Amino acid sequence: MIIVIVIMSIYAIRHLSFTMNRTLGEQRIYYQDILDSDLPFVSIMIPMHNEELVATQVLDALLRCDYPRNRMEIIAINDHSTDKTAEILERYRQEHPIIVILSRLGDEPRGKPSALNDALDIAKGEIIVVFDADYIPSKGAIRDLAICFKDPEVGAVMGRVVPINTKSNLLTRLIDLERSGGYQVDQQARHNLRLMPQYGGTVGGFRKKVVIDLGKFDEFILAEDTDLTFDLFIKGWKVVYANRVECYEEVPENWQVRSRQIKRWARGHCQSMYKHFFPLLRSPYLNFKEKFDGFLLLCIYLIPFILLTGIVDSFILFFLGEMQIIYSIFVFLFVAGYNTFGNFAPFYEIGTAALLDGTTYRIRILPLFIFYFFLNIWNINVGLFDATLDRVRRRRAGWQKTARFRRNAET
Amino acid sequence: MDRTDSKPDDDSKSVIYFHRAYKTVGPSAAKYSLTKILILMGLLDVVIILFYSYIIDFMIRTSQTLLWYLNIHSTVVHWPYLFRDVDILDNNAPFPGPLFSVIVCVVSIITVFFLFYWERLWRPLAIWLGYVSLINTISAAFFILWPHLFPYLIVDFSSLYVHTELGIWIFIPIILGLALHHLPSNTGEKFFLTFFILIYSIIFGTIRYILFLYILYKGSFIFMAALYFAFGPFFDFIYIVGFYSIYVSKLAIAHKFSLVKWRWLF
Numbered sequence: 001m002i003i004v005i006v007i008m009s010i011y012a013i014r015h016l017s018f019t020m021n022r023t024l025g026e027q028r029i030y031y032q033d034i035l036d037s038d039l040p041f042v043s044i045m046i047p048m049h050n051e052e053l054v055a056t057q058v059l060d061a062l063l064r065c066d067y068p069r070n071r072m073e074i075i076a077i078n079d080h081s082t083d084k085t086a087e088i089l090e091r092y093r094q095e096h097p098i099i100v101i102l103s104r105l106g107d108e109p110r111g112k113p114s115a116l117n118d119a120l121d122i123a124k125g126e127i128i129v130v131f132d133a134d135y136i137p138s139k140g141a142i143r144d145l146a147i148c149f150k151d152p153e154v155g156a157v158m159g160r161v162v163p164i165n166t167k168s169n170l171l172t173r174l175i176d177l178e179r180s181g182g183y184q185v186d187q188q189a190r191h192n193l194r195l196m197p198q199y200g201g202t203v204g205g206f207r208k209k210v211v212i213d214l215g216k217f218d219e220f221i222l223a224e225d226t227d228l229t230f231d232l233f234i235k236g237w238k239v240v241y242a243n244r245v246e247c248y249e250e251v252p253e254n255w256q257v258r259s260r261q262i263k264r265w266a267r268g269h270c271q272s273m274y275k276h277f278f279p280l281l282r283s284p285y286l287n288f289k290e291k292f293d294g295f296l297l298l299c300i301y302l303i304p305f306i307l308l309t310g311i312v313d314s315f316i317l318f319f320l321g322e323m324q325i326i327y328s329i330f331v332f333l334f335v336a337g338y339n340t341f342g343n344f345a346p347f348y349e350i351g352t353a354a355l356l357d358g359t360t361y362r363i364r365i366l367p368l369f370i371f372y373f374f375l376n377i378w379n380i381n382v383g384l385f386d387a388t389l390d391r392v393r394r395r396r397a398g399w400q401k402t403a404r405f406r407r408n409a410e411t
Numbered sequence: 412m413d414r415t416d417s418k419p420d421d422d423s424k425s426v427i428y429f430h431r432a433y434k435t436v437g438p439s440a441a442k443y444s445l446t447k448i449l450i451l452m453g454l455l456d457v458v459i460i461l462f463y464s465y466i467i468d469f470m471i472r473t474s475q476t477l478l479w480y481l482n483i484h485s486t487v488v489h490w491p492y493l494f495r496d497v498d499i500l501d502n503n504a505p506f507p508g509p510l511f512s513v514i515v516c517v518v519s520i521i522t523v524f525f526l527f528y529w530e531r532l533w534r535p536l537a538i539w540l541g542y543v544s545l546i547n548t549i550s551a552a553f554f555i556l557w558p559h560l561f562p563y564l565i566v567d568f569s570s571l572y573v574h575t576e577l578g579i580w581i582f583i584p585i586i587l588g589l590a591l592h593h594l595p596s597n598t599g600e601k602f603f604l605t606f607f608i609l610i611y612s613i614i615f616g617t618i619r620y621i622l623f624l625y626i627l628y629k630g631s632f633i634f635m636a637a638l639y640f641a642f643g644p645f646f647d648f649i650y651i652v653g654f655y656s657i658y659v660s661k662l663a664i665a666h667k668f669s670l671v672k673w674r675w676l677f
Contacts, residue, residue, distance in 0.1 A: 016589055019593065020445075020593055022435070023435055023436040023593040023594075024435070024436060024593055025435075027433045027435060029433060030432075160432075184431075188432075243432040243433065244430060244432040244433075246432075255533070255534030255535070256530075256534070259534070311640070314640065315546070315549065315636070315640070318636055318639070318640075319549075319553055319561075319562075319636070320562070321562025321563065347590070347652045347655065347656075348589070348590035348655075351590070351655060351656060351659040352593070352594070352659075354659065354663065355594070355595075355659055355662060355663045355666070356431060356434050356435075357431055358431060358663065358667050359663060360660055360663045360664045360667065361660060363656050363659050363660040363663060364656050364657055364660050365656070366652050366653070366655070366656035366659075367648075367649045367650075367652045367653040367656060368535075369652070370539075370645075370648065370649055370652075371533075371535030371536055371538070371539050372535050374535060374538045374539050374542055375534060375535040375538045378538055
């Protein structure tokens with residue numbers, strides 16, 4: 001119980017220091033002020049599996065971008081689609097020569113890591129920018145993401161994700177708040193403090209050569225983004241966060257889809273944890289501060305497991321009649337509540353982020369995170385269990401696509 | 412053209428928004444804020460520690476009176492805690508019989524399955540209710556298998572509850588001091604909010620204590636674990652975060668424009 005309380009307290013201090021840094025500390029700005037006419041050639045990759053509801057919008061948004069047309073290509077990856085995605089892509093390719101279609105059919109394994117690996121083979125750009133199909137990038141996003149690679153230390157960049165369907169229902173509003181805390185405070189503070197901002201797999205970019213040298217994406221890992229983040233840091237590269245680069249995404253509108261998404265993230269993140277735990281601690285390129293933050297980041301999906309252990313411990317002590325120890329349970333429950341009320345970002349981090357974002361009335365649903373919290377404890381523990389089995393049995397996890405909800409899309 | 416001809420007559424220059432990406436509260440707004448607020452919250456904690464026996468006494472006397480109206484006659488027991496004895500309530504409660512334990516166990520298991528498969532129910536609420544039912548299942552199973560080993564009486568539960576409440580009151584100023592100190596408002600306001608939540612907690616804790624003792628008196632010891640683990644200290648975070656969120660929301664409304672005014676160079 002004491003160990004659990006200590007671990008939870010460390011995470012609480014970590015998030016509190018992020019919140020203080022973001023509100024009171026000096027902000028480390030991004031590279032958007034760099035003026036350079038010699039922009040790199042960028043290959044924009046969009047993995048797509050049955051994306052007829054959203055395909056046109058992401059392509060239209062990318063075609064509206066202000067990046068020079070002769071310095072970019074759009075690689076639309078049709079990953080075993082069975083709907084009208086292929087027809088939509090073909091129509092766009094005929095109208096816009098900068099669009100390249102990579103069709104993945106037959107026995108090739110489906111999934112984002114393998115799709116990206118195939119696309120790397122045909123990409124002409126030295127810089128790769130990735131968007132999921134349900135994303136709508138802003139007009140200046142490509143330039144803003146690509147410009148940071150003028151810094152020779154930068155291996156990858158991550159932009160900010162903003163939900164587009166926030167007003168759909170309570171779940172989307174909760175996710176919006178959670179995203180706000182995660183990006184506006186957490187990622188920016190890690191960028192400010194030169195810790196480990198995370199490449200998130202979409203609205204982000206990386207150097208093609210570096211990823212090829214690393215052996216491309218590990219197709220056994222569901223969270224290719226976390227995997228790449230740690231691969232890069234361990235090898236001495238930096239990941240930077242561009243809070244200025246906002247991109248709209250569609251978030252799940254029902255709890256079943258959200259639960260599956262959380263399970264997949266948890267499973268993928270824990271697979272990365274098993275893979276990178278010791279290499280991270282041994283890396284000669286990282287200082288103690290980076291290693292410590294990386295360690296906490298790598299183990300963050302263990303928190304629900306630790307909490308569950310604490311709760312089970314409490315039950316056992318309760319029925320064993322250990323009243324003296326039971327007195328200390330409220331400490332555990334309070335530290336747990338203080339730390340994890342918002343699951344991925346504690347309540348004070350979310351509140352602060354919402355304030356900075358100018359969110360007003362939506363903040364008032366913050367107490368409802370307690371129910372969300374119990375749901376996530378369950379889903380993340382299932383994900384952790386799956387990742388452990390993947391490790392033990394050396395099995396390949398099947399890719400699960402997140403369902404889309406967009407209405408009135410041109411198909 | 413004269414410069415004044417092109418000068419806008421509205422106030423547009425003062426409200427040109429800059430991007431939210433690098434907006435901060437700024438160190439000047441929170442200068443010494445952490446120190447000030449921690450001193451104030453520390454003082455609040457000192458007051459609680461000095462006067463906790465009086466606060467608990469208020470809680471116990473109020474609960475005893477209200478329970479008396481509900482035909483539950485409790486006695487006051489002195490119990491040692493920290494620096495001095497505190498008063499707690501004791502009363503009788505039925506021990507669950509085998510049949511009652513089996514019924515509670517079966518109903519709880521059915522509820523867990525029902526909640527698992529009832530897809531139309533709001534999923535997080537289903538998980539929460541499933542959690543409560545699961546605790547009840549474990550508790551009922553305990554009373555079926557080892558009823559003689561159940562280690563508590565009402566006086567033990569009272570002691571646990573009252574001591575937990577004291578812990579919550581001590582924690583509230585610490586938690587809110589840390590969660591509020593960096594926000595762009597004055598220290599007095601933050602102190603007042605914390606004090607208000609503390610008073611709310613004392614009243615809420617008293618009402619909940621009465622409710623818990625009433626449920627245990629009417630329902631038996633079998634519900635003790637669920638009451639403590641599902642509606643105990645973790646539940647207090649709902650109103651703490653609730654008041655915090657209302658406060659931040661009001662701050663966000665008040666600062667929506669003032670925080671984003673562009674500082675012109677000329």
